[in-house]
Amino acid sequence: MTTLLNVTLTPDQRSLLTTIAQPWIETGEWPLWANVQHEFDMRGQDADAVFHSLPRVGNEAPFASGYGYTIPMRAPIDPGHKVRLTVAGASRLPKGRMATGEPFMHTLRHMIDLYISRPILADEVPSIILRSGELTTALPNLEPWFVKALPDLLSYEPAISTGGANLGDGSWEREVTRSVMQFRGMHTVEEYIEKTCEIVVANAAQYAPVFVEEETMTAEPSRGPYVDVDLMAELETAAATTRWKVHKLIALCEGLNDAYIAGNPYACAAMLRAILDHIPPVFEHTDFKHVAAQHVFSMKRNDKTHAQRLAAFKDIADDVMHRAIGHTVPRIRMDDLPEPIRLNAVLNEVLVMLPKTAPPTA
CATH class of the missing domain: 1.10.10 (Arc Repressor Mutant, subunit A)
Structure with missing residues (x-):
């Protein structure tokens, strides 16, 4: 597919776009995915399946090489995340x-x-x-x-x-x-959508599999950002109102996303360690292991487990950062990284804590 124009939507797909668009048109706020799911649950329909059936052009990642009726969200979609339409999606209604x-x-x-x-x-x-x-x-x-x-x-x-x-x-x-x-x-708007599709398809071609000396190079599955795009947007919004200076945290998250999309496990581990070292003061602790052990999370059991797994990963990240060159080759793979859901859960808790705590006085 090279364009989003003239695509025939199913009734369920059109209903999903309408459900997402309505609160935004009325209030300027995008709906939480849990509310969209609930509306479809009441009809006996699977909102997640409909969402992922919507057409897209280009790739899921990097950002500039894909486009669809909604912003991309990896399965399973977090119920607490907001779901958004693009200009192409809103214009279908x-x-x-x-x-x-x-x-x-x-x-x-x-x-x-x-x-x-x-x-x-x-x-x-x-x-x-x-x-x-x-x-x-x-x-x-x-x-x-x-x-x-x-x-x-x-x-x-x-x-x-x-x-x-x-x-x-x-x-x-x-x-x-x-x-x-x-x-x-x-x-x-049709001219805009057509041109945007043309641009992202051209960008996506840069990431297509290549052929070298008759051997087919297998492209790795595309990865989206490690830190969720909605969460990044909420951190940027928080930067304007909180007394905490979250600019470095945002920059570290952007660096982690870049390294994750590029498939660089060493850079990912280093960035992840830097984030875990950076955020404990928001929880009124000095070390992330104390956060994982002592903080009472909003989602008590699930998020505490995520934090404890991240705390355990710090040992691997420290090894990446501090092991000196020697006779053996240390290896770390992308599969060795914690699942993105764990850091996203902890960063969601950071957003909860930002209004509740204050930076220490100098």
């Missing part, structure tokens, strides 16, 4: 096209205008920033909820995803890069 697709295209054309009008400087490349306040002035017909939710929507459009910040007063900033020029001259 009449109400979603009106509430999301058309406002998005107005915004995209405004971003293109901002980039085109950027100043030309001799000794530097200026940063072009889209700001929520300026956007509402430039496009006064945009609904306030859409403006508030726009950064989240932009984060999962792979051809134009860029960095930005949510400010403490509810406003936000988003960088505009040259990537928007790929959509210059386009006026309809």
